[in-house]
Amino acid sequence: MSFLNSVFSTKWLDRGDQAGSRTMPFVLLLLVVTFLASFCNLALPADSVFYVSTYTITLLGKYLCYAMLALAVDIIWGYCGILSLGHGAFFALGGYAMGMYLMRQIGDRGVYGNPELPDFMVFLNWTELPWFWQGMDQFWVAMVMVALVPGLLAYVFGWLAFRSRVTGVYLSIITQALTYALLLSFFRNEMGFGGNNGLTDFKDILGFSLQEDSTRIGLFITTALMLSLVLIASHAILKSRFGKVIVAIRDGEDRARFIGYRTERYKVWLFVYSAVIAGVAGALYVPQVGIINPGEFSPVNSIEIVIWVAVGGRGTLIGAVIGAILVNYAKTRFTAIMPDGWLFALGALFVLVTLYLPKGIMGLFDQFNERRNKNKAVDVQETAS
Amino acid sequence: MSIIDSALDNTRETFRRDQVWSFLKEKEVSVDVSHQIILYIEGLSVSFDGFKALNDMNLYINDGELRCLIGANGAGKTTLMDVITGKTQCDEGSVYFGQTHNLLEKDEAEISQLGIGRKFQKPTVFEAHTVLDNLELSLKTNKGVIPTLLARLSSTEILKIDEVLETIGLKDHRMMLAGSLSHGQKQWLEIGMLLVSEPRLLLVDEPVAGMTAQETEHTAELLKSLAGDHTVVVVEHDMEFVRSIAKTVTVLHQGSVLAEGTMDEVQNNAAVREVYLGDES
Numbered sequence A: 001m002s003f004l005n006s007v008f009s010t011k012w013l014d015r016g017d018q019a020g021s022r023t024m025p026f027v028l029l030l031l032v033v034t035f036l037a038s039f040c041n042l043a044l045p046a047d048s049v050f051y052v053s054t055y056t057i058t059l060l061g062k063y064l065c066y067a068m069l070a071l072a073v074d075i076i077w078g079y080c081g082i083l084s085l086g087h088g089a090f091f092a093l094g095g096y097a098m099g100m101y102l103m104r105q106i107g108d109r110g111v112y113g114n115p116e117l118p119d120f121m122v123f124l125n126w127t128e129l130p131w132f133w134q135g136m137d138q139f140w141v142a143m144v145m146v147a148l149v150p151g152l153l154a155y156v157f158g159w160l161a162f163r164s165r166v167t168g169v170y171l172s173i174i175t176q177a178l179t180y181a182l183l184l185s186f187f188r189n190e191m192g193f194g195g196n197n198g199l200t201d202f203k204d205i206l207g208f209s210l211q212e213d214s215t216r217i218g219l220f221i222t223t224a225l226m227l228s229l230v231l232i233a234s235h236a237i238l239k240s241r242f243g244k245v246i247v248a249i250r251d252g253e254d255r256a257r258f259i260g261y262r263t264e265r266y267k268v269w270l271f272v273y274s275a276v277i278a279g280v281a282g283a284l285y286v287p288q289v290g291i292i293n294p295g296e297f298s299p300v301n302s303i304e305i306v307i308w309v310a311v312g313g314r315g316t317l318i319g320a321v322i323g324a325i326l327v328n329y330a331k332t333r334f335t336a337i338m339p340d341g342w343l344f345a346l347g348a349l350f351v352l353v354t355l356y357l358p359k360g361i362m363g364l365f366d367q368f369n370e371r372r373n374k375n376k377a378v379d380v381q382e383t384a385s
Numbered sequence B: 001m002s003i004i005d006s007a008l009d010n011t012r013e014t015f016r017r018d019q020v021w022s023f024l025k026e027k028e029v030s031v032d033v034s035h036q037i038i039l040y041i042e043g044l045s046v047s048f049d050g051f052k053a054l055n056d057m058n059l060y061i062n063d064g065e066l067r068c069l070i071g072a073n074g075a076g077k078t079t080l081m082d083v084i085t086g087k088t089q090c091d092e093g094s095v096y097f098g099q100t101h102n103l104l105e106k107d108e109a110e111i112s113q114l115g116i117g118r119k120f121q122k123p124t125v126f127e128a129h130t131v132l133d134n135l136e137l138s139l140k141t142n143k144g145v146i147p148t149l150l151a152r153l154s155s156t157e158i159l160k161i162d163e164v165l166e167t168i169g170l171k172d173h174r175m176m177l178a179g180s181l182s183h184g185q186k187q188w189l190e191i192g193m194l195l196v197s198e199p200r201l202l203l204v205d206e207p208v209a210g211m212t213a214q215e216t217e218h219t220a221e222l223l224k225s226l227a228g229d230h231t232v233v234v235v236e237h238d239m240e241f242v243r244s245i246a247k248t249v250t251v252l253h254q255g256s257v258l259a260e261g262t263m264d265e266v267q268n269n270a271a272v273r274e275v276y277l278g279d280e281s
């Protein structure tokens, strides 16, 4: 009993004085749930009460990708105060890189049976692979691109914006413009990314069929492991002196400059790190949902991510993860009942959180803990007297 | 146990990150003060929308001296510090640190790395950080991205911080968030941040505003003890305070130097009596 108490006690979840110190227990919890769910899918018969369907596994995998994306936004917004409304673009770019690899894996199993060219290129009467599709049939090349393309874009964008000291709402607007510009260009057929329809009809990844339950489980577990890794790495980075400089920039950029930090460099590198995480999340997302199209660049998507983070509580890492999972679960349930109402519900949620829960769910959690500790202190005093 | 500990400490010291990787070490800056002057300000003018906050100002600060700048509100004292530290661009003039470093060509971070530290008029500390973290961030170290990512407090740095915590009287508050300190304590913390950065030149803007008489006295002692090894420029309104610390006082008026000398000389200067001290006494 006392063991159970200590395992489930929230005290255990918040050792230390900083919200970030809950990362390790949370990662443990995440991994336990992941392996339990996978086990219940693979080992239990379909009529068992504890059976987890493959549909649910894929849904969970999708939520974890969103969680990683939210984490990327929290790193830059929660810790450095840069409200990026363009992270959907980095996510989509990572997704497209993975999609290109998956397209090339189809080989001659496409509708037109062309061993070299994806269907949409045959349809456009193209005769050879564009240069930027070369090498994308190699998994490792695609994986390098997953990190490199969002990272490079973030570097160039960040370098231009931060060096000319663009901040606040202006920066947010530019990031929206960035994702909107990408949306428009990816819609064009001539871009060579499948235009309106995007990339889809994937068959297999690394030789494993995407229809198999075991592949789905593999992708789900990979996502959970990557999310854990990113949580731990981000925790370490933000705990280091570099992380302290980042928070210092958030709360007083001028002051940080006057004690000798080149703040724009710090911001650029954090932005690149965050963009790469978003790209990786996108790459994990695409094989699980089976499609990537320009809709992922839609400016509304990027705004949604910010709401996930706000709901979870920014500047806490795991708050972003929890927020993304909860809001997306709500979205799944809500759109099943009222498909058109979701945007209104999301807007209302955002207003409510901003007004009543400025620190999000994690803030609520802290308040609850504080009150409990106070009560406990009173109890101790009473028993003592 | 203690043998193992000390052996570990020795190994740690030998393999300190900055000793193994030399690029983690901060670069030494040399300031050419062969003419005993550390700061040259010549013909400096700054205007905001046509209003001249600084007007052809000439000012020389000797190496190791403690100089007080006084002047009515709006005389341009803070603006002068803004120009020296790279915050504000000037229209005309030159600012040299030693004989070789042209400060007008450098940005805030580089000027700070040259060894020019600043305390703001309004106390500005990093409120979400603890007192300790505020001091750690201000240490004189390599401020590049990678070295900062890999940085750990060395034992000498911890000693340095402890010493400063003692000086500023925040020893028992080291783990407190800077945001929950009182106004006076924030002033002290900011002075502490200046001290751990071991600057060559300290620019201190109204340090005793909001301090009690006792704290003011303590600050005066501190600033006096710093002069010599460091060069200190203090802006202050509190005449009592200025009298207690300064050998040389410079009076600013409408963006230019009105008079310069000892406190007594300045107070007896006719022009000064007219425009500044006159309406005080």
Ligand SMILES: Nc1ncnc2c1ncn2[C@@H]1O[C@H](COP(=O)(O)OP(=O)(O)O)[C@@H](O)[C@H]1O
Binding pocket: B048, B053, B071, B072, B073, B074, B075, B076, B077, B078, B079, B080
């Ligand atoms: N950023 C600014 N924009 C416009 N006017 C300014 C700015 N900074 C200072 N000033 C003006 O310049 C004059 C000098 O200000 P300041 O240097 O702060 O004086 P003080 O000697 O009181 O520190 C004041 O009249 C002030 O209003």
Ligand SMILES: [Mg+2]
Binding pocket: B077, B078, B079, B121
């Ligand atoms: Mg002033």
